Amino acid sequence: MTTDGNSGIDSTGADRVSLSDSLTRAADTAASRREQEIRTELANNPQALQALDRLTANLNCYALTDEQQMQALDDFMAAPNAATAAHVEGRIAQDLGVDPAAAHSLVSPDAGTLTIDGRTYTIDNGALLDADGQRAGTIANNGVVQLDGEEQARNVYTDLGARVQLREAINGELTTLLDLHPADRRGRLDDANVNQDFADRVKDTLVRARQEGMAMQMDLVYRTFAHQDQLYAQGRTAPGARVTNARGGQSWHNYGLGADVVFSTANGQPSWPENGNWTRYGEIAESQGLTWGGRWRSPDRPHVEYHPGFGAGDAGGFVNTHNRDGLEGVWDRMGIGQQP
Ligand SMILES: [Zn+2]
Known part of the structure; x- marks a missing residue:
């Protein structure tokens, strides 16, 4: 079953205009205000905005009340991507009794x-x-x-x-x-060396990225002091290019409080696309209380870390605590211990 035909839910024929441009052009309605809010929030996710354009253009085929428009926008915002847009459109057509077969087709993937x-x-x-x-x-x-x-x-x-x-x-x-694609195939966020509060915030970031149609996955999370020292030596006392300015104990990765998230290719491989939605990813991470490396003077776009009440450069102050009391000791001192 396709969306061909004269049902009014043809997906390409409609002009790409927004609710606020058409149905509610003159009126300052709740739906037009909500749509504007959503456009602002999704400004750094072009694919999500495109899905919203498609949806609002097609909603013009129906005479919807302000309330119905609001409902459609809220339903879309639960997971703003092209699949949700099709689902919302199909549900509206179903509710209005428009071409049931075509409406059903939009509600479910073909x-x-x-x-x-x-x-x-x-x-x-x-x-x-x-x-x-x-x-x-x-x-x-x-x-x-x-x-x-x-x-x-x-x-x-x-x-x-x-x-x-x-x-x-x-x-x-x-x-x-x-x-x-699977977002944490190797279970890196479930490593006992990763702080649970931090891991939950990263997982919530991944869920929201998925909802917005962004395929992302975990890269490195926990890194031992020894591994960090090894990386620090690279380009200094060991061959290779410099990859980090942090010695063992100077990176939040060493305390289970730093993680790198990257995009997935069509084949599910990790990738660092120049034109990826990095800014949107950073905004989502920040909304979960994480610090995003994309804002730094030398940006580290995949990197997020968690240290409420401390600065990005404060990691080195926890070396002694770490060596004496382990990771749990560090987390307790920071007030983000595993036990409430
Ligand atoms: Zn990192």
Whole structure:
């Protein structure tokens, strides 16, 4: 099933105008104000803005109340990406009774794959098919997964181990709306040497990045003093280019309070794209209380760290505590110990 036809939800025919430009041009409505807020918040995520453009252009096909527009915008903002935009559009068409088949098609992905808990399913019009082609559950374009026999629904955004590719036939062409890879394949955030409070904030950052359609994954997290000294020697007393100005104990990585997050390629490999949404990633990390290295004089865009009440350069002051009382001693002294 495609979105072809005269249903009013054709995805490419509509002019790319926003709600505030059209339905509510003259009026200062709650929805137009909300849309403006969202545009400001997503200013550094071009893909999310593009999805919003598509959604608001298509919403023009319907005469929606201010309240319905608000609901659509809120639903979109839960996970602002192209798949959610299709889902919201389909739900509105369903609610209004517009072309039920086309509306259903937008609510559920037409094709794609899902790997969750090590099992891979093929997607066929919202149904999850196992390796034998047997129906095993459903998936919707809002990222909700319901496996047969499971009481609790799952979510491709909050399940950091999920690999998901959602595809939708738009005007006869299969388009990928969402493409996420596992975010912490090696379980680096679950390392006992990583502070739990910090790890939770990084995980929340990854979840929000996934919701915004940004495929990211963990690179280095915890690094021992010895490993840090080894890196420091590189380009100084050892061959190679200089990679760090921090000796053992001078980096928050050495205390389980620093992490590097990078983007995933189409194949799921780590990458450092020049034109990636680094600024948006940094904003999300900062909203979780993390310090982002992208703002430093020599920017370190993948890097985030956590040291409430201390500065980025204060790590070296914890060497003695570390050598005497270990990581737990450092965290306790900082007031972010593992036990509340
Ligand atoms: Zn780092």
